[in-house]
Amino acid sequence: MNTAQGVMEAAQAADVPQPRSGSNALSHIRICDLTGLLAGAGATRFLAAFGAQVIRVEQPAHEKHRWDFLRGGFSPDGQRSGINFGGNFNNHNVEKLSITLDLKSAEGKELLAKLVAVSDVVTENFSAHVMERLGYGYDWLRSVNERIIYVSNSGFGKSGPYSDFKSVGQVVQAVSGLSFVSGLPDQPPAGWGFAYMDHHGAYMMATAVLGAIIARNRTGQGQWIDFSCTEAGIGLAGPELLDSTVNGRPMRRPGKPNSNSDNFPPMVPHGVYPAAGSDNWVAIACRSDADWQRLAEAIGESWALDPVLGAFTERMARREEIDGRLGAWTSGLQREQVEALVRSAGVPVAQVARPEDRIEKDPRTRAWGLWPQVQHDEIGEVRVEGIPVHMSETDWSIARGAPCLGHDNDFVYGSLLGLSVDEIAGFKARKVI
């Protein structure tokens, strides 16, 4: 909408040096990326895939616990190990650059200032008060670059009684209520078998970065956005949270949660049912009486064809009985057979897919190009996750694996920041980089 600004940005874009991914969507944006793990690195991953130049700033010191916890690991065959072999690190950091920099040294601070001065965005997901302690709070960042966009991401935000609390995905999921809403009646919380909120935190962080760039295009001003991951988690509770605040109905009550069965809109049957064999399951959801009618005909047994069950209220009243009978029917069939029969009846159905099912066998993920192969300097060729968004004009590109530690020191300190070869060698000798 702001054409003059657009022209200016385009002019800047022409000056941005490679390397970056093949997409042109964000090719005029440079990110000084102090993030790590998935909650932070996942945000800049998306931006890098769409062409932003993401420069990860990492510790040079050969001290324990100073690098991204995911950075090290074993090669896929388990034969080699080292600081560049983390499989998850590789996945989360494709198409990024890596420089080393000792953030605690005075010389390191000068170098960071140079990088911030030529960056559009600074991102971090340290514990809440680390940036201030390091002397890199928003006031300092803005003093170095008036137009800088700063997005911080922590478990509980930078203010309030819990701001110092330690947080990882499983803490965020517990405290936000997300672990609670995953469970079966009369069982403990099942929770999440992975760090869901690291993903969603990353998505919200990327949203903040993009929103702030759009705002800067209009106003010329940068800004600081502080993100609280646990608050984002509370916001994913769905309509039942309003049922509590509006209708006074507590979410912790007998029979709740019953998260495979309960749904808005309510459906019966709706659940995860056993198939033949070991640990095989199929999800089935009847959206309407018409869905049930067709499913009942596909089952073809007398209980299912009972016309009384044609009415939703009757099915809801007999939900447990129906689930039991439906489960008995599915457990006599292979999961592929259940899926085929129910799908041909026009009723929503899916196998509970194992990783192999969805990564190796699903034509839908294959048609999407969801598992691109990247080249990593030490790991070699390895598949990673793609992006679930395709753009018609500036689509994402993921070809380069995560950078080895400090891979881009010469490019960033030399080509980008203008340091001489001797200066770079001096910083290396003094362990600043």
Place this chain on the structure above:
Amino acid sequence: MADATQTKTGAAMPALLGGLRVVELASDRAAYAGKLMGDLGADVIVVEAPGGHASRGYGPFVDDKADPDRCLWWWNYNTSKRSVVLDLATEAGRADFRRLAGSADIVLEGEDPGVLDALGIDHTQIRADLPGLVWVSVTPNGRRCPELHEPTTDLTILAAGGLVWNCGYDDHSLPPVRPSGGHAQHTASAFAVMGALTAVVHRDVSGIGQHVDVSMLAATNVTTEVSSVDFLYRRATNQRQTGRHASEHNTMGIQTMTGDGGYASNPLGLTTAGNYQAVLDWLRELGLEDQFPEAFFLQMGIDRGGVSLKVLGQDVEATEIYRAGREALYLIASQLTTPEFFVQAQQRGIACGAVYAPDEALADAHFRFRGYPVEVEHPELGRSFTYPGLPFAGEAIPQAIRRAPLVGEHTEEVLAELE
């Protein structure tokens, strides 16, 4: 819209997405995306069929009275939007929709492939005259795979996309679990927003809009953390476990019952020497040391400078120390309420989370202190209600969100703006 938005500091900075107009065709799939952009200050106009979109019938309802304007599903996913009723089955309705799209930066929709094309209002037909328009489609398998289209729900997408496989219990005779709340839509909508804003950033530079194609199934697939990567990297298949990460090999539990019958999660255990000292001190303060004969392990944890997670299972002594540390924590937890255990553990430097229900989280002092729960006025009912707010703070972050619109509440107002 942007100018009037009050921010947390009261400063005059425009709202983050102020000045952006989003025209959204009401849907289950993309409603949360529209809400996020609306809450962040975009002018989001949700287009509904006469009588209102079907999701107004999903419930639950205010005071359990079924009514399109009292539906909490609708309320939750349509804050900060304006509603325009158009009958897209008529040429007049479609003409109004084309005019609306012409006023938009972003069109957002979640129709099945082919539906809009048949009406003559798909992106290929409308974008031809509007080269700067960004058009976002959210569908189960993506618009680029129309031949693979099939009926789906939140449950079936989460099952097919790998989420469900990872969640559940150690006891595999129990089914894997789909967390409730609508996460197939939440995840796809997050990507819809990221895609839409990426396209707007590019449009600001180039003047060129584009089609943004979001697959709900793909979004779920890449939102399973280690489950995908462990298979992609080393062909490992993780197995579900109660309250903790699914894993190729069984791992130690992290969730324990507290004295009030609730639960708390301690995902990292005790790792530093300080952690072991803190728990030893805590046991003593509560007078529990006599009930915990393995307290000497805690002293060993202090003496050896903590236990790295990376040596568990390999270093026998370290593993036993770590296990004893967990058991000490569990004993303490059994004596306290869930909030007491959570807060006191954290104050002693131990990563821990209370397994709150979402409404309990919303009422917690920390989030209230930060102004996260917000009061939303419902003048049509003469009442106000507490909603979850925005998880962001900053000068351009709107402080208030507006209640979801009544059916067609802004039809006249919005169409008049187009004159």
